[in-house]
Amino acid sequence: MRRVSGRGVFVAPLLALAMLAFAHCAVPTAQAEDVVVLATDGGGTMTVRGTVLDYRGDGLKIEDHTGVARTFPAARVIDIRTPLSPQAEEAERRFAAHQWAEAVPLYQAARNAETRGWVRLRLTARLVRCLDNLGQAEPAGREFVDVLLAADPNTPYFDVCPLPWLPASPDPSLQQAALGWMRSPHPAARLLGAAHLAAGPHAVEARSTLQALTTTAPKPIAQAALVQLDRRDILAASEDTLRSRERLLRDMPRNVRGGGYYLLGTAWAQRQRWEDATACFMRVVILHDDQYRLAARALAEAVRCREKLSDRESAERLRYELTQRFADTPEGEAARAAP
The missing domain is CATH 1.25.40 (Serine Threonine Protein Phosphatase 5, Tetratricopeptide repeat)
Known part of the structure; x- marks a missing residue:
């Protein structure tokens, strides 16, 4: 019988481990299984596993373990889990x-x-x-x-x-970039450029661009253009218009809903409808806090609304939340410095 030295016994497992580690590192991430969660027509969800080949506005293409590829509408995609x-x-x-x-x-x-x-x-x-x-x-x-x-x-x-939702004046560099975007062939780029230029020397062209997008662009972009026009117009809108806009927001893209509810909150606050304003601002804080700066401003406005209602307990609770969740924003710093 062949005798194996202690050194040989030790080296063999090391070599095997090294080869295993190399194989693990060498496998492309794309070869691992992806998990896609999709919405179903009945209001539920379904899960599909395989390798995602592409994900674009016209759909998600995924190949299963047998090599069969299927395409699902992008609107049905809820989540994609993939190794990173x-x-x-x-x-x-x-x-x-x-x-x-x-x-x-x-x-x-x-x-x-x-x-x-x-x-x-x-x-x-x-x-x-x-x-x-x-x-x-x-x-x-x-x-x-x-x-x-x-x-x-x-x-x-x-x-x-x-998209910009808070009052701001673009600096010369942003203004130049926004002009290029506003004159782009892509509707979404025109929306972004016009939104930045809706006040200032290019306001007439910007508002004309936004107005045109409300009737010619794909639905999500048209809806966003409509709400961007509200940044100037909503303060003068009637109460019926505000209620109508609130209903429309429920069917709008997520990032537009956050900005839209903030604008509605400012309109209700101007009318001293503090409860309605609070509800709109808190929708931004609770449902759209990934729009971090917007959510911080909305929470600060909600504090002001509760103060106007002499609801000191709620105002203090919201102010404390502002100092904790949004500590690094101007609103959080102001709340922390408040007496």
């Missing part, structure tokens, strides 16, 4: 912790290393949201227009379009 690189996983953790500045370079590095085109676009969508939450309107807009829209004019990530 360590950098992307860390970026997701930073995103969940609202550490936008730390997440940005991680998403950029993860995108550069990612081989799957549809995942690169997904990481870009996260990057856009981070930049928008940091108040970096121009970089956020460039990522949205130059990457997401350039790859797919009907992008399924329209919900991260970094």
Whole structure:
């Protein structure tokens, strides 16, 4: 019988482990199983497993373990779970912790290393949201227009379009970029550019562009253009118009609903309808806190509404929430400094 030395017994398992580790690292992420959750016609959900081949505005294509590929409408996609690189996983953790500045370079590095085109676009969508939450309107807009829209004019990530909802004057660099977007062939880019230019020297062209989009653009973009026009018009709207707009918002894209409810809140507050205003502002805080800066402003406005109602207990509770959830925003800092 051949005798195996102690050294040989030790080396063989090490070699096997090394080969296993190499094989694990060498397997492309795309080969691992993806899990897609889809909405069904009956109001429920269904789960499909396999390898996602593509995800665009016209549908999601997935191949099962037998090699059969199926395509599902993008509107039915609720969630996609897919293996990510360590950098992307860390970026997701930073995103969940609202550490936008730390997440940005991680998403950029993860995108550069990612081989799957549809995942690169997904990481870009996260990057856009981070930049928008940091108040970096121009970089956020460039990522949205130059990457997401350039790859797919009907992008399924329209919900991260970094539309402005709070009063602001674009600096010269953003103004120049917005002019280019407003004159783009892509309706979503025209929407974004016109939204930034709706006040100022290009206001007439911008409002004309928004008005045209309400009748010529695909439905989500047309709805967004309508609500963007409200940024100036809603304060003069009748109560019937406000109620009508509130009903319309329920069927609008998610990012538009957040901005729309904020605008409705300001309109009700102007009329001293503090309860109605509070309800609108709190919808933003509860349902749209991924629009971080907008949610912080909405919560600050909700505090003011409760103070107007002499509801000191609710005002103090909401002010405390503002200092905890939105501590790094101007609204959070002001709440913390309040006597």
